[in-house]
Amino acid sequence: MPFASFDLPPELVKALKAMGFTSFMPIQTRALPPGLEGKDVMGSAQTGSGKTVAFMLPILRSILKGKRGGNLPNAVVLVPTRELAAQVETAARDLCRFTDIRCALVIGGESFKVQSDALRRGSEIVVATPGRLLDHRGRGTIRFDGVRTCVLDEADRMLDMGFMPDIRRILQCLPRERQTLMFSATLPPEVDRVAQEFMRSPVRIEVDPPASPAAGITQMLYPVMAEQKLDLLLTILRNTRMTSAVIFTRTKHRADRVARFLENNAIRSAVLHSNRTQAQRTRALDDFREKKQQILVATDIAARGLDVRHISHVVNLDVPQHPEDYVHRIGRTGRVFAAGDAITLMDREEERFITAIERFIGATIPRCAFPDFPYRIPPALKPYKAPMAQHFRMRRRIARSSRHRVFR
Numbered sequence: 547m548p549f550a551s552f553d554l555p556p557e558l559v560k561a562l563k564a565m566g567f568t569s570f571m572p573i574q575t576r577a578l579p580p581g582l583e584g585k586d587v588m589g590s591a592q593t594g595s596g597k598t599v600a601f602m603l604p605i606l607r608s609i610l611k612g613k614r615g616g617n618l619p620n621a622v623v624l625v626p627t628r629e630l631a632a633q634v635e636t637a638a639r640d641l642c643r644f645t646d647i648r649c650a651l652v653i654g655g656e657s658f659k660v661q662s663d664a665l666r667r668g669s670e671i672v673v674a675t676p677g678r679l680l681d682h683r684g685r686g687t688i689r690f691d692g693v694r695t696c697v698l699d700e701a702d703r704m705l706d707m708g709f710m711p712d713i714r715r716i717l718q719c720l721p722r723e724r725q726t727l728m729f730s731a732t733l734p735p736e737v738d739r740v741a742q743e744f745m746r747s748p749v750r751i752e753v754d755p756p757a758s759p760a761a762g763i764t765q766m767l768y769p770v771m772a773e774q775k776l777d778l779l780l781t782i783l784r785n786t787r788m789t790s791a792v793i794f795t796r797t798k799h800r801a802d803r804v805a806r807f808l809e810n811n812a813i814r815s816a817v818l819h820s821n822r823t824q825a826q827r828t829r830a831l832d833d834f835r836e837k838k839q840q841i842l843v844a845t846d847i848a849a850r851g852l853d854v855r856h857i858s859h860v861v862n863l864d865v866p867q868h869p870e871d872y873v874h875r876i877g878r879t880g881r882v883f884a885a886g887d888a889i890t891l892m893d894r895e896e897e898r899f900i901t902a903i904e905r906f907i908g909a910t911i912p913r914c915a916f917p918d919f920p921y922r923i924p925p926a927l928k929p930y931k932a933p934m935a936q937h938f939r940m941r942r943r944i945a946r947s948s949r950h951r952v953f954r
Contacts, residue, residue, distance in 0.1 A: 552578055555610050557644040558603060565640055571596040573753045574603075581727060582607060586748035588741055589729040595753065597729040598637045601697045604727065606642055608695060609670050617668035618692030619650075622720070624676055624713065626704040627847060628653040628824065629831060634699060635673040647671065652688075654678045655824025662687040676704070676712035683719065690720050701730040701737045710736065717744045731877075732870065759876055759907060762885040767900065767911040769925040772893035776807050779863060781919050782889065783813060783841070789858035790834065793843045794875050796864035804863060805843045815841035846871055854878070860888045865896040869906030 549559050549569070570578065573591040581587050581604035591597055605621040612620070623638075625631045635651040642649070650669035652661050654677060665672070665688050672679070672688070682688040696717065698704065704713060717726075717740075726745045730737060733752070741748055759765065770778050779793070795801045798819040805817045816830035816839040833839040835854050846866070857879045866872045872890075879886025890911065892900055904910050913927040 552582060552603075553607075554603065555607060557610070558606055558641060560644050561641045562599075564643070567599075570599075573597055573751070574600045576751045576753060577601070577729075578603060580749040580751075581725075584608070584725050586726045586745040587728070587751065588733060588745070588748045589727070589751045589753075590731065590733045591729075591751075591753040597699070598634055599641070601699070601727045601729055602634075602638055602641050604725070605671060605695050605697070606638075606645070606647060608725075609647055610645060612694070617666065618689055619665075619672045620670045620692055621672070621695040621697070622679070622690070622693055622716075623671065623673045623697040623699060624679070624704070624716065625673065625699045626675070626707050626709060628655060628675060629818075629827065629847070630700060631673050631675055632828070632831075638671055638673060642671075649673065652678050652682060653824075655827075658682075676709045676716060679716060680712055683716075693720050693724060695725045695727065696720055698726070698728040698730075698740075701728050701740070702732045702734055703730075705734065705736050710740065713740065714743075731874065759873055759888070763876055763879060763888050764886070765876065765888045765890070765909075765911045766914045767890050767892055768914050768916065769892050769927070771922055772895070774922060775863060775891050775893065776804070778891060778916060778919060779804075779861065780808070780811055780813075781916055782861070783808075785916075786859070788840070789856050790837065790840050790854070791842070791859040791861055792857055792875075792878050793841060793861045793863055794866070795843065795845060796866070798845055800864065801843045801845055808841065808843070813841065815839060815843050818842060818844040818847060820845070820847055846875070858886055860886070862888070862890040865890060865892055865899045865903075867899055869903045872903045873907065 549562060573589060573595050577587050577589045577600040581601065589597060589600060601623070609620050623634055625634055631651060631653045635649055638649045648667075648669045649671045650661065650664040650673070652665075652672055652674035654675060658681070661682065665682065679688070683690070698713065704710065726748070728737070728741060728745065728748070768778060783791070793804060793815075795804055798821045801817055801819050805815050808815050816834050818827055818830045822830070830839075830842065834842045837856065860876050860879045862872070862875060866875060876888035879888060890900075900911065913925070915921070915925045915927060
């Protein structure tokens with residue numbers, strides 16, 4: 547939908563055009579009308595579909611058209627991770643570049659004094675993680691008296707990470723007369739309960755089925771023995787044309803080991819997980835975003851909120867144990883309806899996770915074999931109903947009795 551369909555100040559339209567937007571995307575088209583009218587909104591849409599713009603434009607328009615003054619924040623945006631907070635704050639700055647609206651980033655791992663100084667100088671928009679925001683309130687460096695809009699971004703993720711008690715504490719401190727905008731990839735029952743408690747007759751918007759990956763993502767599944775995963779990964783990286791890739795691992799130690807393995811094989815990468823310092827995490831993201839590093843090895847800390855448009859491939863070195871995490875991981879490619887490839891390496895113990903994922907997304911992921919890779923056991927390229935361990939035992943017997951490796 548074109549910008550002219552909405553009553554947006556010219557400064558915001560100018561910023562949207564400078565950011566490369568020519569029209570609004572589905573979640574924005576449906577969420578902006580009630581949001582601009584000041585109504586509470588619950589929005590559900592796939593990752594990478596433009597939710598940030600959908601909640602930032604009502605905030606900015608309200609500030610530009612409303613009564614301004616003092617040093618109190620007009621809007622608070624709550625997000626689950628530091629990385630996502632930094633990206634939301636960057637988007638906010640891009641949108642208000644032709645205004646005098648000020649933004650503050652309030653997250654853990656960064657200087658408390660620098661944040662306190664920014665709050666004291668006055669910031670109309672505060673983008674924060676819940677714990678650090680409560681720290682500032684406890685020390686008296688922020689007041690919520692002037693808050694007219696509150697945003698809960700990635701609400702289901704905050705639920706998963708155990709932030710709901712902090713969210714409730716913050717919401718109870720905010721003025722009762724306010725607009726609340728909640729955006730998420732999914733809307734589980736606990737999020738609904740928070741909405742019933744703290745929102746006023748919210749307009750509920752669901753753009754896409756929350757279980758469906760973006761249409762532009764091509765999914766591929768490579769069955770392989772666990773001990774050959776890294777070798778297959780190396781083969782794929784060396785023989786696939788990639789702009790950039792995110793490699794997901796299940797644990798932090800695994801991510802470090804994978805990065806060292808790639809380094810030993812002359813492939814440099816950035817590493818992102820929660821054991822890294824904030825400076826290391828920021829540098830890893832900046833290097834990846836600026837294409838100084840082609841590969842990012844990460845845990846699920848990057849499964850949501852990593853908004854890098856040039857990611858051509860996602861590689862699940864370890865199959866995620868929860869189907870929702872699979873959808874969020876592969877959503878790092880195919881951003882904003884672009885195309886991308888999602889490659890998953892599956893060992894015999896992970897078949898049950900794949901079965902759950904396929905049931906969740908309502909589709910079978912095509913099984914593939916990489917040409918000329920020296921598989922110890924020929925991969926099964928069809929999903930089986932029997933336990934995966936049984937198939938590998940069967941294929942071991944076949945491999946022992948055959949002089950040739952056969953791919954089907």
